[in-house]
Structures are given as C-alpha cells and as structure tokens.
Amino acid sequence: MICGSTGAGKTTYAQALANEVDGFVFSIDKWMITLFGDDTPEELTPAWFMPRVERCEEHIRSQIIRLADLNVPSILDLGFQRKDHRNSYYTFAGEHSLAVKLHVLDVPVAVRWGRVERRNASPDRDGSLKVSRPMFDYIETNWEPPEQDELARA
Incomplete structure (x- = not known):
C-alpha cells in the first residue's frame, strides 16, 4: 500500500x-482515466469521482486475490490518504490472509503542488488526472498521515 497525498x-x-x-501495480488514476477519461x-x-473510484477499487480487490493465488505481489x-x-x-487483507506493507511518502505541500502543476502542464500526464488547485486543497483536507500505532501495525 503506497500512502501519500496528491503529488507525493x-x-x-x-x-x-x-x-x-x-x-503488479494498481494505479487508481490510470484506472479512472482508462474507464472514465472521456466522461471526466x-x-x-x-x-463525480468518489463513486467511480469505489467501483474501480471493488474490481481491483478481486484482482488482488487472483494475483495472490499466483504469488504476484x-x-x-x-492514495490511502484517509485512515x-x-x-x-x-481488514480486506486479514480476511484473505494477505500480507500488508505500508509505504508512506511524506512530502511537503509546496513541493507536491509544484509537481502537480508541472504534471498538469505536461501534454503527456502519464495516466494522471488533471488536478486543479481547489481539488488539490480539498484532497488536503482529507489527508490523515499514519500515526505510530498504524506504522507499527503495517
């Protein structure tokens, strides 16, 4: 699980x-662009985006189980921005006897916003959604960095 806020x-x-x-990487931005990009x-x-993210993640979880059967990480x-x-x-991992490792990317807000601006300006955003400053700020209000008890657990 890769954890960090936008632009980390x-x-x-x-x-x-x-x-x-x-x-095998499951990147929510790439899924969203592939499945819903023309409708964004x-x-x-x-x-608009949360119901679509939830539908993507439901399918991703089914694929995680199949890959685990094949011994593919x-x-x-x-994102994993919220606890x-x-x-x-x-919980999902526990129910399916899967190991979990949390990787936390803690990058200052100014650095992350600069990355997002550069990515937004790029003609090839490498499968990333364009993120406006209001959306970036909204996502920031949801950022809950893992605390020590969670870091010890994962």
Whole structure:
C-alpha cells in the first residue's frame, strides 16, 4: 500500500517497487482515466469521482486475490490518504490472509503542488488526472498521515 497525498510521488514509487519485487501495480488514476477519461468533467468534484473510484477499487480487490493465488505481489497506488481507507484494506487483507506493507511518502505541500502543476502542464500526464488547485486543497483536507500505532501495525 503506497500512502501519500496528491503529488507525493506515489505512482513513480509504485512502479519502481513493482520492478523490484516483480509485482503488479494498481494505479487508481490510470484506472479512472482508462474507464472514465472521456466522461471526466472539466472540474473534478468528489460527487463525480468518489463513486467511480469505489467501483474501480471493488474490481481491483478481486484482482488482488487472483494475483495472490499466483504469488504476484499487488502494489496499490490508491492514495490511502484517509485512515478509514487504509483500515478497509487492512481488514480486506486479514480476511484473505494477505500480507500488508505500508509505504508512506511524506512530502511537503509546496513541493507536491509544484509537481502537480508541472504534471498538469505536461501534454503527456502519464495516466494522471488533471488536478486543479481547489481539488488539490480539498484532497488536503482529507489527508490523515499514519500515526505510530498504524506504522507499527503495517
């Protein structure tokens, strides 16, 4: 599980980790663009994207189980910005006897916003959704960094 707020470098980290452990990356941005990119409104809102994220994650969980049967590690680039989101995956892992390792990317807000601006300006955003400053700020209000008890657990 790769944990960090917008612009922390989760996707880049996930891809490097997948190469290191011969794993398969599930990147929510790529799923969202592939499945819903043509329908994405100019201004993203939680009311539009959250139901779609939830549907993607439901399918991703089914694929995680199949990959585990094949001994292929799943690298989850799903944000994990909220504790309840992380807890749902800890529960899921426990129910399916899967090992969990949490990787936390803690990057200052100014650095992350600069990365997002550069990514937004790029003609090839490498499978990333365009994130406006209001959306970035909204996501920041949901960021719950893992505390020591959670870090010890994962």
